Amino acid sequence: MVPVLLILIPLLGGLASFFIKNEKAVRSWVLFASLVTLSISIFGLTIFNSSGYLQHQCQWLQSLGASFSVKLDGMGQLLCLLNAIAYPVVILATWKSSYTRSHNFFGLMLLAQAGMMGVFLSMDALLFYFFWELALIPMYFLCSQWGGERRIAVTFKFFIYTFIGSLLMLIGILFVYSRTEAHTFSIASFYDAVLSDKEQFLVFWLFFAAFAIKMPIFPFHTWQPDTYEQAPTATTMILSGVMVKMGVFGLIRWLLPVVPMASFQLGNYVTTFAIIGMIYASLIAIQQNDLKRLVAYSSIAHIGLMCAAVFSENSSGMQGTMIQMFNHGINIIGLWIVVEIIERQFGTRKISDLGGLAQKAPVMAILLVIVALANIALPLTNAFAGEFLMFNGLFNSLGSKYSLWFTVSAGISIILAAVYTLNMIRKVFYGNTNTLTEAVTDVAITEKIALGIIVLLIFIFGVYPQALIDLTEKISVYILGEASLLPKVRTH
């Protein structure tokens, strides 16, 4: 029941908001709908936390062997929670931004939320593909309609990139399907599908194309900075906070357990590219003068680490990734909120034009510093636990001969992250004010609430990460069990 509601409420809420023409009304309606979704997500973690409530299956496309099967497990809980938290925060943070034809804007936003919920919940490959695409279509419209100057071309590039990726994944899904015993799309039959070594490599690349583009992993990342820069900020927050997690999520749920042998063998290559991407993105981030692009490149670096940790294939790396998916989402939304406030006040995102904001807007400065420190994973902030586990996993990876080198080079990118993040804080918030920043006003109440929630979450999960670790323990053991080579070898 809970997973169905998680999909249905944003879906219906989104459809309804197309008909509310008043901007204020539609904003309140969307906030209300997203709060309902959030409370259901929280109920799913607390009161209704039993398997009877957490899964649902009904018939759909029976002749094909597909069914509408959704289930909340630990990883799903975490990501749905992230998705559910992100929306009210984003709506509050952008309360002041005005959109033309706002009913369409908010309607599409909620539809995207429904799509992403579906991705995190699907236990059927075809259903997964449906939602995977459905999350993308509203994003396409959102970015091309309400984005910046170069929005149409940039969004189109983004769309074509991801569309090619998902079509290749579709072939992969069809291929595995044709090899399943019962000819069904259910996740269990996908995990049990017997593929030869050659077929595993093939399926690996077909699936990986979709996930690598979505995350994005170097060298498939070129759509990302442009899209983040051009998209309306509220959409960027969702894109980078929640949507890119779909890629990492896909790796964990649909790649490792389905083609364990190929994942094991190709893990080194993927990790290499992920780490090249981390360092590369961090170096570019240091050079950026545009706040949005800086955050975008920093996101590539963080996602790269998650990807590398997934392929370390041990429980520490796996759990760290799951936790970090959640925490990174929270942190990056926080960063975007600050960027949004700055851009709205000064009409510029150029770091060189800003300076001395801390004198005039102390609250904003304090909140930003906290978010920024979380972004570089300082202990006692939420990202620390996840990053520590991921590094631990990467270092102890049994499958790779190069784990030490991977860990060291990934570690360098963390240092680089500190460089660009702290540099950004220094240039934007400290130093002398200039004519532009003289007239700054501190954050408004809605933004304060939004950033307050973010900071609260940063501290809660920084001090008490055990909650997240407990939540993800079972599922990571399960995934690793399915991804383990041992039982599969026996079935051959």
Next chain:
Amino acid sequence: MNALILSALLGVIMMFSGILLKDKKSIRGIAIAGMLLLLVMNVLEICGTVFFKVNTEGLMVFDRYALLFNTIAYLSTLIYLLLSAKDMEKVGVNYAEYFTLIFFILCGITLTSSFKSLLILFLGIEIISIPLYILTGSDKRNLKSNEASLKYFLLGAFSTGLMLMGIALIYGATGTFNTNFINLYYESPSALLIAGMLLLLFSMSFKVSAAPFHFWTPDVYDGAPTVFTSFMATIVKAAVFIAFIRLFDEAFGSLHARWQLFAGIITVATLFIGNITAVFQQSVKRMLAYSSIAQAGFMMLSLYSLNTDAKEGLLLYTAAYSFATIGIFAVLIKMNDYTFDGFNGFAKKQPLLAATTTIFLLSLAGIPLTAGFLSKFFMLKAALAGGGNLWLVIFAVLMAAVSVYYYFRVIQAMYFKDGEGAFIQASPFFKATLVVLAALIILLGIYPELLFYWIYF
């Protein structure tokens, strides 16, 4: 059988109505009522009520597949008439005759979908083609229309010649026109049979505008009056495809391994040429002509794989493709400017029409939740089921990604580009029909069993 006789009768009735009635509205009324009757008669036949009992053994067989396709074709035609019948007035003065020709074409479609003998196939194709030549040239004072008609006629006649030649060779090799009997000659097929089969493959490829036999398509579709392009590019093409797969399944199914490579090459060429050329078009009408070639490439996959999935999927494909293309054309007909820029700012002026057009375009591009996705899905699934055709499938998918480029250009123009927004007259009825059509596409996209149920129930 019901529909076959009724459609011929209706053609005659429409011919006389042109003489007896001067009022265009009542002519249109009769045509639409007749179409509705035709649809009902056909559905009755599916349910087992046959009014005309004629022994057609060895010539035609009205099986579920044929009847179901007829239903799709008639339903599409009904929707087409509801949307665009009024716009036919603009073409010329012979209003009633246009309907006459359309009913005759439907008669031909009924023949091609249910043939058992090559003769009936030939008859059907000719009954479809000849009225089409006339419809293409119906805009008499337009040079482009005349050119298109002549081109179509000459090339069409040529391919018909090829087809007849093929049929003659096959008859020479096997001594029969009946597809089931031809299929028995698989053990050591003579050169005559193979040659005849290839000639049929080529001439049918011509009729469905598969590359490299597609050269007539863009010019003819572009030159013909847009109302008739809509009909030609959708219902007629779908019908010929059904005939195509029936022929090669029933008559040459046992020789599948021998012609599969040819089908594969045609598929790849069609997908490539259709999609790549469509990218460079400046006129939406011409883009749709190339898109119809591209979609034919996808439908060719069903011929390539030739299994149950392929045949079922083709039915869904014809429905999805016809519905979506008819919808887009219905809007396009009402525009004055056929270029992409003509659609600039369309969403602001006509939000509902823009929204439905978007759904049609998404369906053509194969985005999930639309019938277009599932139909492509079936084609890919069918092609993969054979095994070893992975590269063909990957190629098809990449081409589908290319198709997004030109379909989305229309969406971009409608929603994201600034412009005046063309003023078009759209009655509430027109809008309602489009909404129903869009709903139908989404319904089929979520629940295709609605259609497949009828094949087997």
